[in-house]
Amino acid sequence: MNLKSLTQTELAEVFKNMGQPAFRAGQVYGWLQKGIYGYDEMTNVPKSLRTVLEERYPLCPPKVVRRQESKKDGTIKYLWQLHDGNCVETVLMRYHYGNTVCISTEVGCRMGCAFCASTLGGLVRKLEPFEMLDQVAFTQRDSGLPISHIVLMGIGEPLDNFDNVMRFLELVNSEQGLNISMRHISLSTCGLVPKIDQLAAKKLQLTLSVSLHAPNDEIRRTIMPVSRAYPIEELLDACRRYYAATSRRISFEYAMIQGVNDRPQDARELIRRLKGLPAHFNLIPLNHVEESPLKPSTRADVAAFQKLLEDGGIPATVRRTLGGDIDASCGQLRRKYTKQKAEQ
């Protein structure tokens, strides 16, 4: 067990059982949530207690194995090594509304999307709550930049690691912790319908991002295996239920792939299908992945697609690509690193 995965109430219980005063748990919780490399950083905690904690509950902070900073836009990408040797990525993006971290939720992924580098080696394991928390805390600490927003859009499928992700959200949202507002958090999913309903039932004020990437099952099945389990109509119904439960507009991600999903008729089909569902589209020109034959749409096609959606009543933005010079999209850095290691 890692103490950093415990809520403040649970930590208080542990401290009570150790015969420690209640205020101590509050102090320690704050330190743990902030990201520390060793218990000796807890300067207001007695040394004797720090020694006991050190022995019983190793902190296991992540180690930076690669850090790349974009010269163009200040985006910083971290490749962390976890305590068991596995690696995950975190990206820090500097938007006008605040510094945003994109965190990983699993080591690898088992969803198999055809365009995504994260899934190439399959799923290795799910991340523990503290391993997600540490990505935020240590990115903030290393960069010295205050983090105000989080997107769960790195390596992995967050809803495939549901319980750990829910616990992470509780931690990162806690007042004595990093205190990041739910409204500043986006969770992205490839479309696991029963889990979307489970999330809706929690009525959190976070933004649900759905990786749609196609207007129909015929196209979606060629790039996203998950659509065989959950057809697009079922997925959109789940989005409607999510909206009914939370009043939060759904954000759809749409990676634009040349000749696959970027034709005018695709935009028109989306408009028909999404009727009545408050939504916003994020159009992302595909990031080319070495191992894949898929290519990004042209700028002109992306612009035309955006205009069609907007004219059809669907707000759509073309996502500015940040960190293009540092392999900042999903899973690319980890992929490169593990390949290099294998070749050595």
Ligand code: SAH
């Ligand atoms: N598993 C979750 C979150 C991680 S991926 C999901 O599927 O939503 C974050 C987003 O990046 C998803 O929309 C995903 O489809 C997209 N993505 C993955 N590889 C990409 C690539 N090469 N180019 C553009 N977008 C990509």
